[in-house]
Amino acid sequence: MKAIIIDTFVTDLSTLHPTTAPSPNSAPKQPPPRHPTFHARPRILRHRRAVPAFSAYRPGDRVFGSALGAYAEYIAVPEALLRRVPRGWGLREACALGAIVACQVAKAAEARVIGVVGSAEKERVVRGLGVDVGNEEGGVDVVYDPVGNVESSLRCIKYGGRVLVIGYAGRHGVMEKIPANKILLKSAKVIGYRWGEHGRRFPHEAERVWDKVVEIAEKGEVKAVVYDEEYKGLESVPRAMHDVEANRVWGRAVITIADEGEVLEEMKASNGKAKL
Numbered sequence: 001m002k003a004i005i006i007d008t009f010v011t012d013l014s015t016l017h018p019t020t021a022p023s024p025n026s027a028p029k030q031p032p033p034r035h036p037t038f039h040a041r042p043r044i045l046r047h048r049r050a051v052p053a054f055s056a057y058r059p060g061d062r063v064f065g066s067a068l069g070a071y072a073e074y075i076a077v078p079e080a081l082l083r084r085v086p087r088g089w090g091l092r093e094a095c096a097l098g099a100i101v102a103c104q105v106a107k108a109a110e111a112r113v114i115g116v117v118g119s120a121e122k123e124r125v126v127r128g129l130g131v132d133v134g135n136e137e138g139g140v141d142v143v144y145d146p147v148g149n150v151e152s153s154l155r156c157i158k159y160g161g162r163v164l165v166i167g168y169a170g171r172h173g174v175m176e177k178i179p180a181n182k183i184l185l186k187s188a189k190v191i192g193y194r195w196g197e198h199g200r201r202f203p204h205e206a207e208r209v210w211d212k213v214v215e216i217a218e219k220g221e222v223k224a225v226v227y228d229e230e231y232k233g234l235e236s237v238p239r240a241m242h243d244v245e246a247n248r249v250w251g252r253a254v255i256t257i258a259d260e261g262e263v264l265e266e267m268k269a270s271n272g273k274a275k276l
Contacts, residue, residue, distance in 0.1 A: 002234055003072035013241045018234035024069065024076035055079055064094040066196075071237055073257060080203070083210055086217040093224035096252035097217060102144050103131050104222040105213075114140065118247060125225065125250045148175070150190060154182050162189045225251030232256045 003021040010016065057063060062085040067077045085094040106113045107130050115126040115133050123133050139158030148168030157163060168175065183190060199206035216222050227249045231240040233256070240253045 001073040003069070004234055004237055013238045013245070016238045016241070018071075018237075021072065023074050024072075057082065057084075062091060062094070064091075064097070071234060071255075071257075073234075083214060086214050089217065089224065092226055092254050092256070095254045096224040096226045097213065097222075099225045099252035100126070100129060101213065101222055103129055105216070107131070108216060108221040112136070122250045129223075129225070147171070150176055150178050151182065154178075154186060154188055154190075157186060157188060160187045160189075162191060165190065165192045166195065227251050227253045229253065230256075232259075 001021060001023050002018040004016050004018055005021055057079070063082045064085055065077055065082040067075065067081055069075045085091065086097070089097075103113050103115065103126065113131045114136055115123075115131040117123045117126060117133060127133065139161060140156055141158060141161055143153040143156055143161070143163045145153050145163060145165050146167040147170030148165070149170060150163055150165060153163040178190075182188075195206075213222070227243075229240075229243065229249075231237075231253065236255060240249075240255050243249050244253060
């Protein structure tokens with residue numbers, strides 16, 4: 001199969017190219033080759049031999065999940081890490097389920113949500129989700145910070161407010177040095193939340209979160225926000241990552257590893273049964 005394998009520290013994204021790699025074993029005896037992975041990747045289960053008889057899934061089921069090795073034509077994933085694609089959603093939409101979902105969940109809970117954007121295009125996207133772009137007199141109660149601007153967030157909160165740090169995508173590897181007096185003067189709470197590690201330590205809690213996210217997705221309370229650039233094939237991974245690095249992307253950039261129709265045709269040719 002084809003896959004992007006990382007065997008040295010990457011400083012130039014253009015050096016990422018697909019290469020031939022062994023197909024994954026459903027019960028590997030050693031760690032798989034290191035492929036980059038950032039978000040949930042939807043798939044169609046292809047082969048009978050890859051799905052145990054006791055599994056809740058059958059070949060042809062649309063599933064999504066999160067695991068190392070997503071930039072590959074095939075991937076072996078523990079069943080506990082998979083979920084069915086929400087009813088009424090496609091594979092591209094399922095891949096983008098986590099994009100801008102915090103704003104939409106807050107709106108569904110009847111909170112006022114104020115977005116901070118970096119371009120007119122991104123403003124158009126968040127306004128389309130019902131998010132305000134502006135100021136809140138006296139400061140906000142909570143700042144949800146995925147880019148790592150904690151000091152700026154502290155200026156935005158009201159006295160006793162909270163800053164939830166869930167990432168540092170905007171730091172380019174240079175971490176902030178936060179003056180502790182700024183936390184003290186506002187009696188602020190700065191909370192770090194590392195979703196991947198938290199899910200590994202508390203899998204049942206992560207399962208409850210996903211159950212709720214899928215539930216509100218099927219109710220139409222959140223919608224997928226997919227970046228409108230098309231990335232097809234593993235060869236497009238460097239271009240997609242360059243676009244993310246250049247802050248052009250809004251929502252979720254989706255890389256289509258294989259066309260859904262092609263996958264189903266392959267399954268039919270190999271006597272697999274599709275269940276859609």
